[in-house]
Amino acid sequence: MTQQLGQLSLLVKDYDEAxxxxxxxxxxxxxxxxxxxxxxxxxxxxxxxxxxxxxxAKAANKTQEKQIGFQAGGRVFLFLYTDDFWRDYEKYTARGVEFIRKPAEESYGTVSVFKDLYGNLWDLIEKKKSKPSE
Structure with missing residues (x-):
């Protein structure tokens, strides 16, 4: 059996600003x-x-509005993989994206955490390249 995630619903305040x-x-x-x-x-x-x-998904009531930016209870919610961490980190920083953790080299790759416009936390990750088998 093959399955994959197709989409995730993200609560927003306004469609056009999002x-x-x-x-x-x-x-x-x-x-x-x-x-x-x-x-x-x-x-x-x-x-x-x-x-x-x-x-x-635009919040439709007060209960949903309270969850905007807090859908994961304050934890990293979404993971954005990139083929060039530093290109995207520098571009996003120049565009005003707030990174709340400094870039770090981890066992799985280069990563930093940023907030989107509503406060949702994202990991920006460039995965380490696997070494070819000998």
Whole structure:
């Protein structure tokens, strides 16, 4: 059996500000923006080439609004893999992204933690390249 995650729902305050942030700051692609009702849209974004997408879901009530930026209880929620950590770290820093942990070399690769526009915590990770078998 083969399975994969297709998309994750991410609570947001406003569709347009979230689209701007993910597409203009993090360079994600806007995959879909369809109006469903007067207050609800189907908005999907993803990093270029990714098979897993974020569904930007506007909070519909006070209970959901309280969870914006806190969907993982204050822990790192999302993991963004990159093929060039320093390129993206420097680009995001120049665009005002707040990194809350300094870059570090770990056993699995280079990593740093940043906050998105709502305070969700993300790991930016460049995985270590595996050595070819001899």
């Amino acid at each position: 689209i701007d942030y993910y597409t203009q700051v993090l360079d994600f692609e806007l995959l879909e923006d369809s109006t469903l009702t007067e207050t609800k849209r189907w908005v999907r974004v993803a990093p270029p080439g990714s098979t897993c997408h974020l569904l930007l």
